[in-house]
Amino acid sequence: MFDAKFPSMDRADLLAIRKGLDSGYREFSRAYGDMIETFFDPLLSFLIWFEQLLLDAPWWLVLTILVGIVYGATRSWKLSVGVFLSFLWVGYFGMWENTMRTMSIITVCTVISIALGIPIGILMARSDRVQMVVTPLLDVMQTMPAFVYLIPVVMLLGIGKIPGVIAVVIYAIPPVIRLTNLGIRLVDKEVLEAGDAYGASSVQRLVGIQLPLSMPTIMAGINQTIMMALSMVVIASMIGVKGLGQPVLKSITNQYFTMGLLNGLAIVALAIVFDRASQAYAKRAQRHMGGLENA
Amino acid sequence: MRDTQIQVDGLYKIFGKDPISVMPLIEQGKTKDEILAETGHTVGLLDINLQIQKGETFVIMGLSGSGKSTLIRHFNRLIDPSVGQILVEGTDVMQLGKKELQEFRRHKMSMVFQRFGLMPHWSVVDNVAYGLKVQGIDKTERRAKAQEWLNTVGLGGYEEQYPSQLSGGQQQRVGLARALCTDAEILLMDEAFSALDPLIRSEMQDQLIELQEKLHKTIIFITHDLDEALRLGDRIAILKDGMLVQVGPPVEILLSPADDYVEAFVKDVNRARALTVDNVMKPPAYRVTAETIGGALKQMKNSTGDYGYYFNKDGYQGILLKETLESVPPTSLDDQLNAENWQVLPGISPDALLEEVIPDTLATEYPLPVIDDKGGLKGELSRDCLADVLGGKSRSV
Ligand SMILES: Nc1ncnc2c1ncn2[C@@H]1O[C@H](COP(=O)(O)OP(=O)(O)OP(=O)(O)O)[C@@H](O)[C@H]1O
Ligand SMILES: [Mg+2]
Numbered sequence: 001m002f003d004a005k006f007p008s009m010d011r012a013d014l015l016a017i018r019k020g021l022d023s024g025y026r027e028f029s030r031a032y033g034d035m036i037e038t039f040f041d042p043l044l045s046f047l048i049w050f051e052q053l054l055l056d057a058p059w060w061l062v063l064t065i066l067v068g069i070v071y072g073a074t075r076s077w078k079l080s081v082g083v084f085l086s087f088l089w090v091g092y093f094g095m096w097e098n099t100m101r102t103m104s105i106i107t108v109c110t111v112i113s114i115a116l117g118i119p120i121g122i123l124m125a126r127s128d129r130v131q132m133v134v135t136p137l138l139d140v141m142q143t144m145p146a147f148v149y150l151i152p153v154v155m156l157l158g159i160g161k162i163p164g165v166i167a168v169v170i171y172a173i174p175p176v177i178r179l180t181n182l183g184i185r186l187v188d189k190e191v192l193e194a195g196d197a198y199g200a201s202s203v204q205r206l207v208g209i210q211l212p213l214s215m216p217t218i219m220a221g222i223n224q225t226i227m228m229a230l231s232m233v234v235i236a237s238m239i240g241v242k243g244l245g246q247p248v249l250k251s252i253t254n255q256y257f258t259m260g261l262l263n264g265l266a267i268v269a270l271a272i273v274f275d276r277a278s279q280a281y282a283k284r285a286q287r288h289m290g291g292l293e294n295a
Numbered sequence: 296m297r298d299t300q301i302q303v304d305g306l307y308k309i310f311g312k313d314p315i316s317v318m319p320l321i322e323q324g325k326t327k328d329e330i331l332a333e334t335g336h337t338v339g340l341l342d343i344n345l346q347i348q349k350g351e352t353f354v355i356m357g358l359s360g361s362g363k364s365t366l367i368r369h370f371n372r373l374i375d376p377s378v379g380q381i382l383v384e385g386t387d388v389m390q391l392g393k394k395e396l397q398e399f400r401r402h403k404m405s406m407v408f409q410r411f412g413l414m415p416h417w418s419v420v421d422n423v424a425y426g427l428k429v430q431g432i433d434k435t436e437r438r439a440k441a442q443e444w445l446n447t448v449g450l451g452g453y454e455e456q457y458p459s460q461l462s463g464g465q466q467q468r469v470g471l472a473r474a475l476c477t478d479a480e481i482l483l484m485d486e487a488f489s490a491l492d493p494l495i496r497s498e499m500q501d502q503l504i505e506l507q508e509k510l511h512k513t514i515i516f517i518t519h520d521l522d523e524a525l526r527l528g529d530r531i532a533i534l535k536d537g538m539l540v541q542v543g544p545p546v547e548i549l550l551s552p553a554d555d556y557v558e559a560f561v562k563d564v565n566r567a568r569a570l571t572v573d574n575v576m577k578p579p580a581y582r583v584t585a586e587t588i589g590g591a592l593k594q595m596k597n598s599t600g601d602y603g604y605y606f607n608k609d610g611y612q613g614i615l616l617k618e619t620l621e622s623v624p625p626t627s628l629d630d631q632l633n634a635e636n637w638q639v640l641p642g643i644s645p646d647a648l649l650e651e652v653i654p655d656t657l658a659t660e661y662p663l664p665v666i667d668d669k670g671g672l673k674g675e676l677s678r679d680c681l682a683d684v685l686g687g688k689s690r691s692v
Contacts, residue, residue, distance in 0.1 A: 194412035197371055198426045198477070199400035208428075212416045286416075 029156040040162045047108055047161050054100040062100070063087050070273070074280035083277070086269040095244065095266045102233055102243035103270065109165055109229045113173040114222060121180025121218075122206065131181065138174040146171055146235045154239055164241035172229040179221025183214025219282035226274045233267055244270075298349045300481065300513045301370060306343040306379030308365055308537075311336030314377040327536050339365040341537040343379070349480075352507060352514040354528035356521065356560070361534040363517045367483050370515065371404045372396060383481070401430050405474035409486040411466045413458040419469050420445060420454035426477035444472040448502065464495035471499075475506070484516045488523065500526055521560055525549070525569045533557050546574045550684075566685055572652060573645035575684045576665045576674035582606060583615055588636060589628035592620050602661055605637050610670040613637035614661055642666035645673050649681065656681050 054062060066087065071080040090099050124131045149170060153163040187210050195209045211218075237245025244263045251260030309317050317336045320329075327338045340362045347353045355363050368374040369381055372388050381388045383403060391399055405426060413422050420441045421428070427437035445451055448468040458466055467487060474482055488496045500523060507514060518524050524531050525545045532542040533556070541553035549569060552558040581603035585591040595603045601617040615637050623630075642664045643652045656663055662677035 188412075190408050190410050190412040191414060193373060194406070194408060194414075194425075195429075196373055197400060197404070197406040197483075198429050198473075199397040199402075200429050201397060204429055209414065213414075 025152060025155065029152075033156055037157055037162075040157070043108075043165070044160075044162050047105065047165065050108065051101055051104040054104050055097060059091060059096060070277045074277055074284060076280055079276055079280060083273050086273060090266050090269060093262055093266075095247075095263060098242070098244045098247065098263070099266055099270065102230075102245070102267070105161070105165065105168070105236070105241060105243060106226070106229050106233070106270070106274075109168040109172060110222070110226050112165070112169050113176055113225045113229070116169070117173045117176035117221070117225070118180050118218065121177045121221075122184065124177065124181040125184035125210075134177070138177060141170055142174045146232065150235070150239055159240035161241060163239050164236040167239065168229050168232045168236055171232050172225045175224035175228065176218070176221040179217045179224070180214065183217030183221075184210045186217065187213045216282065216286050219278065219285075223275060223278050223282070226278060227271060230267060230271045230274070299346045300349040300384060301345070301347040301515075302380075302382040303343050303345040303369070304380045304382070306340055306366075306369065306381065307377045308339035308362070308369070308374065309336050309377045310339050318378065338537050340369075340376075343537075343539050345532065345539065345542065347513060347515065349513055350511045351529040352516060352527050354516045354518060354524040354531045355534060356518060356524050356531055357534035358519065362537040363519075363534055364485055365537075366534065367485050367515055367517055370481070370483060371400050371406065401426065401477065403479055404481040404483055405477050405479040406483040406485070407467070407470045407474045407487040409489055411458070411463075411470045411490075413466060413469055413473075415458055417457075418454065419450065419456050419458065419461070422458065422469055423472045423476050425473055426479075430477070441472070441476055444476045445469075447475070447506070448472045462495075464491050464499065467491060467499060468502075471503075475510070480513055482512045482514045484514065486517050486519070489518065489520070496523070503527065521564045522569065525564065533560065546570065550574070567650040567653065568648055570649050570684065571645065572643055572647050572649065572665055572676055573673070575649065575680060576645065576676045577662070577680060579604065579664060579672050579675045580662070582672050586631060587629050588620055588623055588632055591615055591632060591636075592617070592628070595620075604664045604672055604675075605632065606670075606672070607632075611642050611664065611666050611672070612639075614640040614664075640664070643676065644668070649685065652676065653681065 063084065067080050067084050070083050071077070074080070087099075090096060120134065124134050146167060150163070150167050153166050157163045157166075191209060191213065192205065195205050200208065233241075233243060233245040234248050235245070237243065237249050244267050247263040248260050248267075250256065251263070307318070307321070308314075309321075311317065311334065314336065317330060317334055317338075320334070321338065321341065325333075327341075330336055330338055343366065355366060357363050365374060369376055370383065370388075372381075372391070376389070383399075386399075388396070388399070414425065417425075420438055423441035423444055424437040427440060442451075442454060445454055448471055450465060450468050450472065453461065453465065458469065461469065467490070470487070474484075488499050491499060503514075504527065514527075516524075516527055518527075525548075528545055530542060530544055531548050533540050533548065533553075535556050541548060541557050548557065549561050549564065549566065552561055580600035581595060581598035583591050583594050583603040583605045584607070585594050586607075591603070591605070595615070595617055603615045603617075605612045605615045612634075615632075619638075620636065623636075640659060640661060640663065641655050643655065643666070645665050645667055652663065656676055656678050660678075662675035662680070664675050665673040667673050
């Protein structure tokens with residue numbers, strides 16, 4: 001009656017399923033792998049070019065531009081000095097090159113996530129049906145252990161930068177999608193109604209009202225996306241993405257505590273810089289919208 | 296007769312999944328609450344028929360939830376009707392395609408919102424210019440025009456401020472300027488002044504009245520404040536649970552409410568401030584123009600009252616009492632009427648508010664004559680009559 005053992009599937013059947021799926025996917029990747037790789041070629045060349053640009057440029061030039069960007073976006077001397085000091089520290093401890101590599105890939109991943117995520121979020125906000133389909137997908141993307149989706153990506157594209165970028169984007173894109181959707185849905189109904197009442201077309205509505213008013217929420221999503229991308233650096237290094245992740249990985253296998261700590265701290269420094277800079281920028285950009293929240 | 300600008304025929308609005316399925320229940324005469332309980336559908340509007348004339352200020356009143364916002368949003372199709380027709384200048388708005396509807400909204404109507412509905416990320420001048428921006432008019436031109444309207448509403452100098460930096464009253468002036476900036480003929484105002492405190496509110500009412508005297512727009516104004524309705528409206532429509540219970544000029548609403556609901560509405564209104572002498576005066580007793588005492592007495596014979604208002608070539612002079620005239624000796628009957636024969640009694644203007652004439656009316660036992668600015672006798676106002684009206688008694692008009 002009550003067997004102790006769960007009535008599970010026959011082992012042979014399970015094996016058959018596994019074999020079927022695995023070989024099916026293998027065949028698929030053999031057949032289309034090259035094609036897909038060619039599809040990503042432009043992105044790969046860009047990645048290499050951008051990384052090389054950061055590496056080849058003299059350190060003081062990179063540092064100046066970086067601090068310049070941060071100051072331009074935030075108008076905060078404190079923050080700019082903080083950024084300047086952290087990068088000096090990183091460079092002094094010999095992590096300049098890896099930091100540049102990580103920064104280049106994170107920047108590209110963030111840009112891709114924003115470029116894909118905002119339109120997807122907009123579509124979601126416009127249709128409840130799209131939202132119903134996309135939300136569970138995002139849940140899967142955020143909770144599925146990264147290693148699991150690394151497998152098919154690596155099977156398809158091998159080890160290297162592109163699979164790394166794909167893995168990072170999959171992991172990091174959900175917040176920007178979710179918060180774009182949320183932000184647009186939360187836009188004050190009366191302001192939207194005003195737009196409609198004056199005869200705004202749907203593009204005028206989106207560009208003139210919905211996007212600007214949801215910008216605080218979208219910026220929060222972008223900020224989250226950057227943070228999540230950075231937290232993927234170590235895992236991405238397992239499939240051949242160079243940067244600060246690799247020494248961390250090496251220190252785990254070889255038990256180099258100090259090396260791990262230093263590189264870990266460098267990742268943290270990058271995270272803080274990105275985080276503070278993007279937040280301060282967002283705040284500055286929305287300084288007139290104070291009335292909105294209490295409206 | 297003025298032209299009809301908006302005509303609403305047999306309009307029903309039912310909120311819910313399948314509005315048409317509820318129509319039979321409505322025809323059976325079930326109430327809004329019954330329908331909600333049975334089907335989960337909310338009846339928003341029930342068989343509305345209206346005509347709004349060009350250039351009039353049409354006020355829609357009703358308690359919260361009576362369907363005022365729902366009705367006004369049908370005029371520019373922010374809400375689609377379940378059944379019925381809305382004609383704006385003869386065009387059936389339901390027949391408009393997407394592009395046509397946009398054009399219609401851009402040029403025919405503009406709207407002012409209760410919570411202002413301003414774009415918080417744009418400066419005041421850009422907010423005012425919004426309607427023109429949507430129309431695709433270039434920046435310099437639209438800003439110039441917006442600037443003019445800002446000056447008109449008294450906000451010159453605030454153009455580069457952001458809405459969050461303005462007070463409520465100022466924000467609503469921006470809302471008003473935005474609505475006027477597109478030169479649309481029809482102005483929809485959904486509780487436009489409800490969020491403002493009483494003082495600012497009456498200032499805004501003054502401003503609207505003043506603007507309307509110049510612009511002659513068709514204004515559809517929603518409020519749940521009867522004083523505001525009486526002040527602004529050429530006609531007032533009263534909604535109750537989605538039904539139109541009464542439409543008419545303010546005096547009619549005040550003095551002959553259609554049912555208890557309307558009566559409850561008008562009960563608390565300050566009639567002394569809402570009604571003019573013209574609204575409540577009675578036909579005059581008698582106008583005496585004879586030159587002699589005997590002539591005057593002869594003229595007054597036909598009158599029921601025991602007094603008459605005396606007019607000579609200089610206009611109204613005072614009140615003549617039968618009693619006084621009869622007491623003169625018969626030999627003096629051919630004497631000219633002189634100032635000793637009549638009593639001085641102030642005349643009042645038909646446009647005066649009751650409030651203004653209370654002291655004079657109460658000061659004498661005789662009704663005051665109502666005299667228009669051409670010197671003609673229009674009617675009379677007695678203190679009993681005044682007391683009746685102010686005491687809340689209705690009268691059939
Ligand atoms: N989108 C909607 N979905 C369902 N029911 C609605 C919707 N909009 C309005 N209603 C219902 O229609 C009725 C009329 O609402 P409406 O907003 O027109 O009232 P109102 O007279 O403007 O009230 P207020 O003075 O509070 O603004 C209410 O019972 C409301 O619940
Ligand atoms: Mg309303």
